[in-house]
Structures are given as structure tokens and as C-alpha cells.
Amino acid sequence: MAEVKLFGSWYSPISKRVEMALKLKGVEYEFIDEDLRNKSPLLFKYNPIHKKVPVLLHNGKPIAESSVIIEYIDETWEGPSILPKDPYERAMARFSRTIEEKCGVAMWKAFSSPGEEGEKAKEEAAQLLKYLEEEIKGKKFFGGENIGLVDISANFIGYWFGIFQEIAGLELLTKEKYPNLGEWIDGFINHSFVKDYLPPKDKITEVYKASAQHASSDTNQRSNFA
Structure with missing residues (x-):
């Protein structure tokens, strides 16, 4: 089974976008809530350029930027389409x-x-x-x-x-x-x-x-x- 982790913030609408996309596809994941005033070393490791949330970790490989993550989710997992096919x-x-x-x-x-x-x-x-x-x-x-x-x-x-x-x-x-x-x-x-x-x-x-x-x-x- 694929390991999926999401570094995000419980109150962030942008993090919630990714959570909703994962739910739409029926993907199980671990949510890691970041303290945005005291960000973790793991966040810096997986998103060293922007140092922002959300970051999706799929089988140890990080994907950053919410819009990129959502399209990745849509293309990787089966289920209802997030983007139109046309x-x-x-x-x-x-x-x-x-x-x-x-x-x-x-x-x-x-x-x-x-x-x-x-x-x-x-x-x-x-x-x-x-x-x-x-x-x-x-x-x-x-x-x-x-x-x-x-x-x-x-x-x-x-x-x-x-x-x-x-x-x-x-x-x-x-x-x-x-x-x-x-x-x-x-x-x-x-x-x-x-x-x-x-x-x-x-x-x-x-x-x-x-x-x-x-x-x-x-x-x-x-x-x-x-």
C-alpha cells in the first residue's frame, strides 16, 4: 500500500484543498499539522525552496504547491475526475x-x-x-x-x-x-x-x-x- 503523508495546517484553506482532493479520490493519508511559526525540519527538508505548506509525500517523494499536488492526485489515483477530461x-x-x-x-x-x-x-x-x-x-x-x-x-x-x-x-x-x-x-x-x-x-x-x-x-x- 502506498504511503501518503500531507504536511499542512488545520486552518489553512489551501491545505484543505489538498485534503478534499485526497478524499474525493478515496486516498488514505497521514496528516502532519505544521506550526507555521515554528516549522519543522521535515518541512524544510521536503520543501526547501518555498518552505511552505502543503507538501504531499507519496512513497517518500515530495510534491509541493497545492495546484501541482491536486493535479498529481488526479492523475495518480483512480476515482472521480477533479479536472475535466475535455x-x-x-x-x-x-x-x-x-x-x-x-x-x-x-x-x-x-x-x-x-x-x-x-x-x-x-x-x-x-x-x-x-x-x-x-x-x-x-x-x-x-x-x-x-x-x-x-x-x-x-x-x-x-x-x-x-x-x-x-x-x-x-x-x-x-x-x-x-x-x-x-x-x-x-x-x-x-x-x-x-x-x-x-x-x-x-x-x-x-x-x-x-x-x-x-x-x-x-x-x-x-x-x-x-
Whole structure:
């Protein structure tokens, strides 16, 4: 039996993407929760360039970068496809994923950055959310009837950012502004497949309130994830 280990963080949406991909494929794995303020020597060993989570260890071989890991999982194990089989649809899914990733970074900056930088981030996030709003229109999930690559990648938008908005008093992503995304969020976070991988809201709130207080010295929590 293949040995699979995942170095991640319990509260990281980016780590959770990989966990969801593994679950979708029915892969058993050992989760190693990293203290991101005191990273382990093993993390440095297996990801010496970026020193970030997540890192997947498959039979002793490390794979870094969440997007690379997810595609590796999709290609390595049998089970429901994460990426579309059709080459054009696959390309569009990858493109939408890059839009989501940019949106996630902008939304995080809107939450954590004060003043002009935060305002610029809000404007950038709003434009990217408009794209995703149109992309999900008329669909149950970005993957169609089933959860796929973009849905997994957009878990930050689906769950974490709602918590951030409450902490910061933002109204960047609302059902009134983005009804299609709002409908997707409801379906996504209440899906039986997703529920198991969403950390408790109160614990997430505690972690990121502390992060917001140290934002000026901690730079950007997302820099720990890739």
C-alpha cells in the first residue's frame, strides 16, 4: 500500500484543498499539522525552496504547491475526475482557478491591509468576483453537477472569507451583490463531501483575529501557503 503523508495546517484553506482532493479520490493519508511559526525540519527538508505548506509525500517523494499536488492526485489515483477530461474544458478550469487564486490574494489583502492598499485590494477583488459570478451562472458547481477543480480551489471564497468579513466588518462578498456566487457558497459548504473538511468557525475566527492584530509585522499569512 502506498504511503501518503500531507504536511499542512488545520486552518489553512489551501491545505484543505489538498485534503478534499485526497478524499474525493478515496486516498488514505497521514496528516502532519505544521506550526507555521515554528516549522519543522521535515518541512524544510521536503520543501526547501518555498518552505511552505502543503507538501504531499507519496512513497517518500515530495510534491509541493497545492495546484501541482491536486493535479498529481488526479492523475495518480483512480476515482472521480477533479479536472475535466475535455482539453478545452480543462484549460478553462485551470484559467478559472488562476482567477480564483488572484481573487483570494486580493480578498486577503482587503482583510489584512489598512488604508489605500486595502482599498485597492477591494477594487481588484470586486472585479475578479464579477468574473466568477458569471462563470458559475446557471451551474450547481463550477465543475457542473459535481465538485471539481475550481470548486476545490475556491474553498477560501466559499467559507473562510465569510468569516474574515465578519471580523473586519467588510461587505465585499454578499448575496445581494453576487447572487450566483451566494447560491454556490450555500451549496458548497453544505455539501456532505465538504462539511467534514471545514474547521470550526469559532477556532478560525480566533486564529485570524490574532493574525489581523499582527498583520503589520506578520506581513501576510498566505505567504505560509502555496
